[in-house]
Amino acid sequence: MAVTDQIRPTTAAVLDTRPERKPRNLGQIIRWTLLFLGGVLMIMPIVYMISTSLKWPHEVYNVNLIPEEPTLENYTYVLEDGRFYMWFWNSIIIATITTVSNLFFDSLVGYTLCKFRFPGRQLVFIAILSTLMIPTEMLVIPWYLMSQSFGWLDSYWGIMFPGLMTAFGTFLMKQFFESVPDDFIEAARIDGLNELQIWWTVAMPLVKPALAALAIFVFLGNWTAFLWPLIVTNSVDMYTLPVGLSGFGDEADVAWELIMTGAAISTIPTLVVFLIFQRFIIRGVVMAGLKG
């Protein structure tokens, strides 16, 4: 009893000294509401995409979120259509080659701009950065004329060449290479490595998070690219997934349920990649100070 008596006031004292729980202020409520609405706004197209992919054609223009008669028929149809695999394959090839190319060239240029001192270095960097300000819509005409002159129309090369190296990637990699101490590079130089070996064995392993982030940015960008592949390709065989899916259906009607089904399937690889590497994306964005 005596012990309990001793404890009781102590507990009470602790409770008394707890900071009073502050009532949530209006600003916080507004902030959370806006974030919630933003979240809903982001998720709704995906929800509708999945919902539409489970609907019959006659139900497509019905805005109900839950299909009246859910069906997997669209998935069966798309997966049995040979064209889907062909476009999927085209997209895989283009996104993969472009990603590998960006990882190589962007990091090489970023490293050079970061770690070497040569006349005109700043000018080159500014010139590369300034291309970030030119919208794709302005570039497609010169790209098209170039493709036409070189005979690249309707080919993998034609689709890929504008994105094999990007200003954004170069900038991102340069920023990351800033964090690699010069001592590391000088030590390797003294140990007898040439500049390419230093880049590959010393600098590159130290910027793995940036490489992962860049890989995701580039892969997603090319996987979902629509405008340029649409312009540069003519034959159905060369379509990428987004271009091919947009033409699903026949002359009379656009088959939205099939487009949504194809889109839903094509989202799976990107979602997997994103879920695995999202922490690298966040670090990459923070380091580069840019939005993806």
Added chain:
Amino acid sequence: MANLALKKLVKAYGQTEVLHGIDLEVADGEFVVFVGPSGCGKSTTLRMIAGLEEVTSGTIEIGGRVVNNLEPKERDIAMVFQNYAIYPHMSVRKNIAFGLRTSKMSRPDKEARIDEVAAILGMTDLLARKPSQLSGGQRQRVAIGRAMVRDPAVFLFDEPLSNLDAQLRTQMRLEIKKLHQRVGNTIVFVTHDQVEAMTMADRIVIMKDGHIQQVGTPDQVYHRPANTFVAQFIGAPSMNMLDGQLVDGRIRLAAGAPLEMSVARPPSGASVVLGVRPDDLAPTDAAPLIEGRVSVREPLGAETLIYVETASGEIVAKADGRNPPAVGEVVRLGADPANMHLFDRDTGMVLT
């Protein structure tokens, strides 16, 4: 192993010259320490020897071969950096092996060499670890191991102990010295810490503003400083500097009796500076040099440092640790004239 020679070495960045013609010969197997305040050019000199900075004019010779236009890897040198420069993505073994990447040794020979170096540095148990799992001292040892593994002609150390705490620094200082005694390579070591320089060097090169002030053994630079800068830079606490006038071969200070001193070189004028180390200055009644009032005491155990206000300004002396004078007490301080140094006040050069 090889000797090293710097001949009229000049470094300029644009119009700004930072090294003004350095001449130095380092013998084969010698341990030379460059010491000086920040910006004196010691690290720049080291980086030029390594080939990391271009030479503006003059020559660098390693083993009798001019290396000015050789790449760092062709100079047969190894360097230990202040921040260790050990690669965080590689294990200790791989870090040490990195120095042998371009070597033509067979794989078993390389492995044996790595094990040998690890054993010398007491790191055999740490070979599988990553640098993040090591303490500061262990990381420094890895950096030294990577330099040692190639058995270079010249080792270059760029303030390698600066990032360690005081205790570890003392320990590593001793280890590097033992290592030098064991392997016997030529070492050029850069530091701003005069205690490191005094304790490790065969010879010390004291630099200031891109000029060498004095080159000598620790004993020489301490007991026979070439100028007031060296006199005050080496030794802690610094040498006391008392302004005086040289009249008829006698030195007159602000107060006290004139002092007889033999002058080897004639001064440019009558103004001189008398230098006395606190170690050589103690309370005495026999032939005192100067007197003043004790303002502060710093007990060090066996002895006590006393700060004394005199007519020539504040000076530091050493008193007995058991029975030091009290604060406020007037003391007379004296020194053996053989341990005093006389400098020209205008040029700063030694006259004795």
